[in-house]
Amino acid sequence: MTRLSRWLGTAGALALAGLATPALAAGTQAGTTITNTVTVNYQVGGVAQNAQTASDTFTVDRKINVTVAEVGNATIVVSPGQSQAVLTYSVTNLSNATLDFALTTAQQTGGAGAHSNTDNFDTTNAKIYVDTNGNGVWDAGDTLVTYLDELAADGTKTVFVLSDIPLGRATNDVAVVTLTATGREGGGAGAMGAALVQTAGANTSAMDTVFADGAGATDAARDAAFSARDDYTVSAAALTVTKVSKIISDPVNGTTNPKMIPGATVEYCITVANAAGGAAANNVALTDVLPTTTTYLSSFGILMNGTVTGAACNADGAAGGTFASGAVSGTLASVAAGAARTMLFRVTIN
Structure with missing residues (x-):
C-alpha cells in the first residue's frame, strides 16, 4: 500500500x-x-x-543546457584595416539553474563559414564584451569579459566579439569566428565557477547533474557547452593608377603636329580606377613630384575629378588641387566601385 x-x-x-x-x-x-x-x-x-x-x-535534478546564436543572421561587411569590427551573439541559459558561462572565441582555419562562404583569413586582437547597458549595440558602456556571471535560468545576454581586420585583404575575403559558452557552477557573484561534472550512474537522492545541450558549430552534444559561428566579409577598393602624357603644342609647330621639344606644352592625366564589385575609395590623395626638366603651367591649373572615355581623359574636371615644392597634389573625394576619376594638369619642357 x-x-x-x-x-x-x-x-x-x-x-x-x-x-x-x-x-x-x-x-x-x-x-x-x-x-x-x-x-x-x-x-x-x-x-x-x-x-x-x-x-x-x-x-x-539539474539539467544543463545552453544555446549560442549569432544576432542578425548575416555576414558583417568590413574594410581592410578596420579596427574593432563587431560580431553580435546571444547566449541563453536553458538550464534549470543559475550558472556562470565561460566565453571563448576562436578563429576558423578554412572551410565553410556561417553564410555559404569560405574562411580564408584570420582577424587579430579578438575581445569579448557583454552588453552591459542592454541596448543591443556595442558601445563604451559595455564590459570586457571572459565569462557571464550568474546568468539565471531562461536568461539571455547579448555578447559582442570585436576583432581587427588586417590590411591588404581583398573583396569577398572571409574570416569565420566561433563563440563558445561553457557552463560553470558555483563561484558566487563576481567569480567564475568551477567546471561542471555530469552525475554518473543511477539517480541519487541528492541534486544530480545531467548535460542536455545539443551539438553546436564546433562542440559535441551533451558537453555543457554550445558554439556558434559568425563571419566577416571584406569589401575593399581595388585601385589601379595610370599616368599618360599628351603633347598639346610646341613653339615651332604650334598645335599642328606638335613635337616634344623644349618649350612644348605637355598635358598629364592621372587616372584612378576602382574595380567593380567592391567598396568606394574615399579621400584618394594624389601627389606627383615633377621632374626638374619640366615647369608647371600655372595658367592652366589643375582639374580634379574628371572622367575617362575609353582610354582617353576628358578635360571635364573641376578646378582644384595645389602646386607646391615642385609637386602637384589633389584629392578625389570618392571613387566608386566600377568608376574612374582623374587629375589633369600641364607642364612645359625646359
Missing part, C-alpha cells in the same frame, strides 16, 4: 503543479524538493475510519 500511495501522491502533485505554474524552457528550478501526500478515506461497517496518508519527497 505504501508504494501505491506514493505513486498516486506523486502523480497528483505533478498534475496540480502543471495547472498552477506556467511552463518555462528551463523547467522547475534545480534543487527544488517536491513533496506530495495522498489521503485514503474508507469505512468499516458503514462507519468512517481514520484516514490513512502517505507522503513522498524527491529533489529536482
Whole structure:
C-alpha cells in the first residue's frame, strides 16, 4: 500500500503543479524538493475510519543546457584595416539553474563559414564584451569579459566579439569566428565557477547533474557547452593608377603636329580606377613630384575629378588641387566601385 500511495501522491502533485505554474524552457528550478501526500478515506461497517496518508519527497535534478546564436543572421561587411569590427551573439541559459558561462572565441582555419562562404583569413586582437547597458549595440558602456556571471535560468545576454581586420585583404575575403559558452557552477557573484561534472550512474537522492545541450558549430552534444559561428566579409577598393602624357603644342609647330621639344606644352592625366564589385575609395590623395626638366603651367591649373572615355581623359574636371615644392597634389573625394576619376594638369619642357 505504501508504494501505491506514493505513486498516486506523486502523480497528483505533478498534475496540480502543471495547472498552477506556467511552463518555462528551463523547467522547475534545480534543487527544488517536491513533496506530495495522498489521503485514503474508507469505512468499516458503514462507519468512517481514520484516514490513512502517505507522503513522498524527491529533489529536482539539474539539467544543463545552453544555446549560442549569432544576432542578425548575416555576414558583417568590413574594410581592410578596420579596427574593432563587431560580431553580435546571444547566449541563453536553458538550464534549470543559475550558472556562470565561460566565453571563448576562436578563429576558423578554412572551410565553410556561417553564410555559404569560405574562411580564408584570420582577424587579430579578438575581445569579448557583454552588453552591459542592454541596448543591443556595442558601445563604451559595455564590459570586457571572459565569462557571464550568474546568468539565471531562461536568461539571455547579448555578447559582442570585436576583432581587427588586417590590411591588404581583398573583396569577398572571409574570416569565420566561433563563440563558445561553457557552463560553470558555483563561484558566487563576481567569480567564475568551477567546471561542471555530469552525475554518473543511477539517480541519487541528492541534486544530480545531467548535460542536455545539443551539438553546436564546433562542440559535441551533451558537453555543457554550445558554439556558434559568425563571419566577416571584406569589401575593399581595388585601385589601379595610370599616368599618360599628351603633347598639346610646341613653339615651332604650334598645335599642328606638335613635337616634344623644349618649350612644348605637355598635358598629364592621372587616372584612378576602382574595380567593380567592391567598396568606394574615399579621400584618394594624389601627389606627383615633377621632374626638374619640366615647369608647371600655372595658367592652366589643375582639374580634379574628371572622367575617362575609353582610354582617353576628358578635360571635364573641376578646378582644384595645389602646386607646391615642385609637386602637384589633389584629392578625389570618392571613387566608386566600377568608376574612374582623374587629375589633369600641364607642364612645359625646359
